[in-house]
Amino acid sequence: MNSKEKVYIVGHKRPDLDSVASALGYQTYMNLMGSFNYYAIVCDKVNPLTEWIFNEFSTRLPQFIPDISGMNVVLVDHTFSQSRPKGWENADILEVIDHHDVKLEDIVPKKILIRPCGATSTLVTQMMIDSNITIPENIASILLAAIIDDTLNFKSPTSTELDIEMGKHLLAMSNISDIEKLAEKIFHKKDQWENMDAKEIIMRDIKYEEIEGNIVAISQVESLDISKIDENRIINELKDTQSLSLHLVMLTDLSKGDCKLLVVGKDIQKLEEVIGDKIINNGVYLPNVVSRKKQILPILEKVYKKE
Numbered sequence: 001m002n003s004k005e006k007v008y009i010v011g012h013k014r015p016d017l018d019s020v021a022s023a024l025g026y027q028t029y030m031n032l033m034g035s036f037n038y039y040a041i042v043c044d045k046v047n048p049l050t051e052w053i054f055n056e057f058s059t060r061l062p063q064f065i066p067d068i069s070g071m072n073v074v075l076v077d078h079t080f081s082q083s084r085p086k087g088w089e090n091a092d093i094l095e096v097i098d099h100h101d102v103k104l105e106d107i108v109p110k111k112i113l114i115r116p117c118g119a120t121s122t123l124v125t126q127m128m129i130d131s132n133i134t135i136p137e138n139i140a141s142i143l144l145a146a147i148i149d150d151t152l153n154f155k156s157p158t159s160t161e162l163d164i165e166m167g168k169h170l171l172a173m174s175n176i177s178d179i180e181k182l183a184e185k186i187f188h189k190k191d192q193w194e195n196m197d198a199k200e201i202i203m204r205d206i207k208y209e210e211i212e213g214n215i216v217a218i219s220q221v222e223s224l225d226i227s228k229i230d231e232n233r234i235i236n237e238l239k240d241t242q243s244l245s246l247h248l249v250m251l252t253d254l255s256k257g258d259c260k261l262l263v264v265g266k267d268i269q270k271l272e273e274v275i276g277d278k279i280i281n282n283g284v285y286l287p288n289v290v291s292r293k294k295q296i297l298p299i300l301e302k303v304y305k306k307e
């Protein structure tokens with residue numbers, strides 16, 4: 001590859017704000033470092049929060065390209081093949097940048113940056129800070145919004161010192177005056193569940209995992225008041241379409257910092273054993289649980305590794 005060939009930076013399917021923000025952040029970093037052949041793109045429709053944040057900070061959304069076949073790409077905010085954009089098998093994946101668990105046995109990127117922290121936007125910010133780059137105000141604002149979104153305003157157990165440190169740098173370069181107010185707006189923007197049908201609620205933020213050959217799914221539904229969400233509609237939809245060992249829907253209450261877990265699947269009993277509680281009418285309350293990656297996934301690993 002010569003240095004004039006285009007390289008596309010892309011987040012996962014069903015992109016969240018961090019996925020889009022970190023792609024644009026990395027493009028900005030590469031451009032400011034003198035590489036003008038890097039372009040952020042999105043491979044799927046962005047969510048309403050992302051649309052609102054980009055609009056709020058007067059920034060155009062990255063170009064929509066649904067198929068990355070034949071392209072040179074940098075994957076941000078994901079590594080799992082299920083999350084990769086369409087056509088990844090025929091793309092040249094040069095680089096990955098992510099803050100999740102890694103699954104790369106099927107590709108060999110030349111550069112890999114994986115660090116457990118709250119957001120990919122944090123990692124991209126760190127590159128710019130380490131290179132003494134002054135981040136443009138709109139980009140700093142969008143990156144900060146993405147970190148707030150992914151770390152639940154630095155309150156999630158996935159949030160690290162690095163997120164807080166980079167958050168401070170971004171705040172200084174952004175045009176955000178009140179971070180608490182922005183966080184509140186972000187959480188309200190995400191709280192559109194009442195207007196969605198059950199299938200949409202389940203699919204909006206879903207992650208599939210394979211644990212010891214068992215396929216499970218965990219949907220994350222974050223709300224300021226989960227009592228407004230109709231649990232039965234979701235449970236019925238899960239039952240109608242159920243084909244997994246376990247499908248969990250986390251109804252995460254952002255104001256209380258806990259979660260009602262909805263569960264459908266053949267392995268409910270095994271799950272009860274691990275959490276030490278009864279799942280009644282396909283639901284169980286979990287105090288102080290908000291994180292899919294740090295809290296729910298380890299429970300599922302215990303369910304299947306005991307066997």
Ligand SMILES: [Mn+2]
Pocket residue numbers: 018019077099118119120150
């Ligand atoms: Mn992320």
